[in-house]
Amino acid sequence: MAITQARQGSHRSSQPTEEELPTAVGTAPEFGVAHFDLQDVTSGGICYSTNGGFRRFQSGGDLMNLIWVTNLDMVPKQLPSLRSNKFLQTKLTTLAEDLGVELTGFKQVNGVDKGGMVDVARVLNHTRDLVVAAYPWKAPDREWNKPRLSECIAELLPSVERSVPQIEVALRGAYQSWSSPQMQQKMMYDRGSRMIYFRRNRVEHALDIMRTPLPTSGWYKQPFLDLDNLLDAGQPTLVEVAIEWRNADADTVSLIAFGADAGNTPHIRRWVSQIELTWLLKYARISVLSAYQANAAAPLPAQLQLPSVIAGDPIYQLSIPHGLVAEAHWAGLARPQYNRMKRQSEVTTTSVWYRAMDRAISFQMALAAKELGGNVTGYGSGGVQVRMENLSVQQLLEVADAVGASHPCLASEVVGRERGDS
Numbered sequence: 343m344a345i346t347q348a349r350q351g352s353h354r355s356s357q358p359t360e361e362e363l364p365t366a367v368g369t370a371p372e373f374g375v376a377h378f379d380l381q382d383v384t385s386g387g388i389c390y391s392t393n394g395g396f397r398r399f400q401s402g403g404d405l406m407n408l409i410w411v412t413n414l415d416m417v418p419k420q421l422p423s424l425r426s427n428k429f430l431q432t433k434l435t436t437l438a439e440d441l442g443v444e445l446t447g448f449k450q451v452n453g454v455d456k457g458g459m460v461d462v463a464r465v466l467n468h469t470r471d472l473v474v475a476a477y478p479w480k481a482p483d484r485e486w487n488k489p490r491l492s493e494c495i496a497e498l499l500p501s502v503e504r505s506v507p508q509i510e511v512a513l514r515g516a517y518q519s520w521s522s523p524q525m526q527q528k529m530m531y532d533r534g535s536r537m538i539y540f541r542r543n544r545v546e547h548a549l550d551i552m553r554t555p556l557p558t559s560g561w562y563k564q565p566f567l568d569l570d571n572l573l574d575a576g577q578p579t580l581v582e583v584a585i586e587w588r589n590a591d592a593d594t595v596s597l598i599a600f601g602a603d604a605g606n607t608p609h610i611r612r613w614v615s616q617i618e619l620t621w622l623l624k625y626a627r628i629s630v631l632s633a634y635q636a637n638a639a640a641p642l643p644a645q646l647q648l649p650s651v652i653a654g655d656p657i658y659q660l661s662i663p664h665g666l667v668a669e670a671h672w673a674g675l676a677r678p679q680y681n682r683m684k685r686q687s688e689v690t691t692t693s694v695w696y697r698a699m700d701r702a703i704s705f706q707m708a709l710a711a712k713e714l715g716g717n718v719t720g721y722g723s724g725g726v727q728v729r730m731e732n733l734s735v736q737q738l739l740e741v742a743d744a745v746g747a748s749h750p751c752l753a754s755e756v757v758g759r760e761r762g763d764s
Contacts, residue, residue: 349422370474370482373466375434375459376410376424378402383417383424385504388446390459392467409486410694411466413445422487430491431669431723436539438462440662476649476667485750486544491666496674500645503690505681509634512580513689514612517678518698520722521599521704531733537719540707540726544665545658547703547724548672554699557691560637566631569623572616578639578695579616582631590625597708597718598625607667621705642692647676650733669723671698700724709727710745 374391378400383402390396399405402412402421410424413434418488438445443458469491477498479485488494498605515537547698557578564572564579574580587595600622612631614622622628648671660662676696678687700722708721708728716728726745733741742748 361401362686363507369478370470371407371409371486373463373470374405374408375445375463375466376402376405376412377434377459378412379415381414382419382576383414385515388459390463392463396459402672405477410673417570422681423590428490430666431673434462435467437662441465465666469666470708472652472663472667473670476651489750490673492674492677493668493672493676493686495667496677496678498681501679502643503679505688505690506561507689508563509580510688512582513691513694514582515582515611516615516618516694517689517697518601518611518701519676520720521701521708522720523596523599523718524709535729535731537701537727537729538738540711540728540742542703542707542724542746543659543748544724545653545661545668548668548702548750549597549653550703551696551699551724552647552675552693555639555641556642556695557753558638560636562637564633564635567633569630571627572630572633572635573620575616576639578691578751579619580694581614581616581619581633582612582752583614584612584629585622585637586627586629589624593712594625594709597712598622600704615698617692617695617702621702642675648672652661675722676700707747711741 372391372393376387376389376396378383378387386398388396389399389405389410394408402414402417402424405421406423411429411434412424412426414424414426415428417426427435430437432440435445438458438461439763440635441458441461443461443622445458445462473491473495474482477495479498486494517748521559555575572581585600588597619628648668650663651657652671654669657691676693678689678693679684681688702726704721704726707724707726708718711726711728711730712718714730716730718726718728720727725747730741
């Protein structure tokens with residue numbers, strides 16, 4: 343995990359001090375962890391919150407007052423205190439694995455709550471404190487009322503991008519968030535296999551995505567369709583293409599997953615952004631059918647950049663809560679915006695460009711994993727999901743280095759010592 347531009351002298355604590363936290367922290371809802379026995383909101387389970395401790399609940403209707411982040415894939419709108427495991431970009435079970443604990447682990451030692459749910463709740467509430475400290479909240483109780491943290495943050499950021507009706511169709515055609523390749527033919531693993539998600543450092547990935555120059559103004563229909571002109575980074579383009587996969591083998595074409603988004607039926611995409619066009623040319627013969635070009639490109643406006651409390655010090659890259667907020671921030675910018683006048687979501691140039699850069703980075707990770715013998719099932723958000731033969735820890739670390747992933751966090755050892763576990 344690379345940490346760049348290290349400062350000289352002492353580092354700040356990764357958690358804001360009480361003086362740095364605004365008064366809104368006191369009114370922001372507490373986060374709790376709720377683990378349902380079944381994937382059903384009517385089933386019971388175990389929940390934990392810092393103030394309430396552990397308790398057994400009979401159904402989701404018993405969980406009130408706090409924001410309860412659950413292990414459910416979906417939660418009904420009729421229970422506004424519940425959040426699905428999609429509230430963060432990272433599932434609760436994955437977060438627990440990052441901490442080296444079991445989500446359902448709970449116990450009391452000498453009257454003190456301990457176990458995996460305590461550790462996860464601690465991370466969630468630290469994440470909450472960072473979010474409240476970093477953004478201009480006016481009514482935290484209301485503004486937290488979104489199904490995902492990225493949507494909460496996006497609502498708080500100033501809107502600086504106006505819709506351009508001329509390129510709406512092109513933007514929709516060029517947008518792809520997650521890539522879902524068709525799995526390779528069933529492979530035999532002599533030593534068994536496991537599904538592994540290799541992920542870049544979240545803060546580092548967010549900073550890389552948000553360094554991407556964005557189209558700024560003056561879209562026009564480009565009459566000259568030669569590729570040299572369309573690939574000029576100073577003038578971003580949206581290009582309508584016809585693709586012939588002549589320079590890539592079938593497995594690589596499947597891995598590119600052009601138009602194969604998560605949860606959607608694969609669709610025929612005819613539009614690409616300049617970012618995607620650049621790397622697709624390595625694998626395909628591309629005919630340009632039409633194109634739009636912008637007059638200029640510029641960095642993301644300062645008021646939309648990651649707040650300094652999240653990314654102001656390279657040491658923050660070692661913090662899981664800072665990473666969760668950074669990931670939610672760029673994901674919020676990369677999501678389609680809801681147009682209240684039209685009552686529909688609209689894809690923006692920012693969302694297309696950021697998702698295209700994320701896809702380009704994540705594809706390189708997927709390609710490296712494939713070349714190391716992995717069976718890639720999906721990639722995006724700075725990570726790749728791959729089925730691999732059971733490997734030793736050292737071999738897994740070597741694969742992680744090869745694909746550019748951060749090493750697993752060993753925070754469980756630190757957490758264990760803080761709790762006094764043997």
